[in-house]
Amino acid sequence: MDQSKITVRYAKAFFSLAKEKNQLDAFKADVEIIVQLTKDSNDFNLLLESPVIKTSQKVKLIEAVFKGKIEKLTLQFLKLITKNKREVHLPGICRNFLDLYRKDQGVKSAVITSAIPLNKDILAQVQKKLESSFKTKVELDEKVNEELIGGFVLRVDDQQIDASIATQLRKVKEQLLQTEINK
DSSP, rough: OHHHHHHHHHHHHHHHHHHHTHHHHHHHHHHHHHHHHHHHHHHHHHHHEEEEEEEHHHHHHHHHHHTTTHHHHHHHHHHHHTTTOOGHHHHHHHHHHHHHHHHHHHHHHEEHHHHHHHHHHHHHHHHHHHHHHTTSEEEEEEEEEGGGEEEEEEEEETEEEEHHHHHHHHHHHHHHHHHHHHH
């Protein structure tokens, strides 16, 4: 089965359970804990991806890692995923769950990429402007890409504003080359 179909199906099932049990915010917090662990821990990712470790051992390890830190139903869901040998899809399932949560709550997701880390005040101002512009809550993530040289790239859903120096330099180069060709 296609990876994306697997992640979407499990995410939808978990999201439906969260809505049914009126624990949407609690489950979202649990998913964010799982996402953070998959970002921070190579060992955890190796556990998920390892074909050598038995499923029963993976279930025990997952229980040891998360017991007392996440809701019981979330832990049961993780065990189910593992028993069904879908644990390698956990990051995608979490990503899809968070997308479903944002859509349900009317929250837009935005990413600002800059050459250097931005000041928290500037991030707060950008978030406030986006929220007033879109008239909805906006979750703003920050990324750093030194290749931009300066400026920023702001992406909200499928819209992008590229105000980076690297792009401006590339445009100037293209204009110069075009001028050279037209002579």
